[in-house]
Amino acid sequence: MASQGPHTSARADGANGYTATAIGLHWLIALGIFAAFGLGLYMTGIPGLTLTKLKLYSWHKWLGVSIFAVAVLRVLWRATHAAPPVAPGTPAWQARAAAAAHHLLYALIIVVPVTGYLYSLAAGVPVVFLGRWEMPVLIGPSETLKPILQAAHAWLNYLMAGIVVVHAGAAIKHQVIDRDGTLARMIPFLR
Numbered sequence: 001m002a003s004q005g006p007h008t009s010a011r012a013d014g015a016n017g018y019t020a021t022a023i024g025l026h027w028l029i030a031l032g033i034f035a036a037f038g039l040g041l042y043m044t045g046i047p048g049l050t051l052t053k054l055k056l057y058s059w060h061k062w063l064g065v066s067i068f069a070v071a072v073l074r075v076l077w078r079a080t081h082a083a084p085p086v087a088p089g090t091p092a093w094q095a096r097a098a099a100a101a102h103h104l105l106y107a108l109i110i111v112v113p114v115t116g117y118l119y120s121l122a123a124g125v126p127v128v129f130l131g132r133w134e135m136p137v138l139i140g141p142s143e144t145l146k147p148i149l150q151a152a153h154a155w156l157n158y159l160m161a162g163i164v165v166v167h168a169g170a171a172i173k174h175q176v177i178d179r180d181g182t183l184a185r186m187i188p189f190l191r
Helices: 020-044 051-080 092-122 145-178
Strands: none
Touching: 020 051, 020 145, 051 092, 092 145
């Protein structure tokens, strides 16, 4: 392959791209997070306690359990499969910032569902996945923990949303300005 300038498109396959498994897990988690975050904002804005609100809370919990399960798989996959190197010419500070953001996102995709799960248990409401399987009760109802876990779940969600926005913005910048093939690593049809 010929030498690549900063504004030419680099191929993002082989050693320079993510595996199909990593790509699939990435987008599955991303879609789940978008759905759970949007649903969470919507359902908490519904006044009172209605059947619709209870149904949405159940769906939100089911999404959270699903995201957690897929996130565990994603973290295990990442631990056993190295990420491709950053695009040539990427400044060291950007590479460090990207690595830090990725590590924080990995932590948040695990911690956010856990805080929601524990918040539900502290509120005295068990999590019944898909309305059929009661998940383990790790803590009992707690008026002390309930507001702490509720606040932690909300603020960690907003932190994750902020990092996702920066992450997406950086990916678009790499595609539109740098044209270095970074975004094509996670969106194969851009190759």
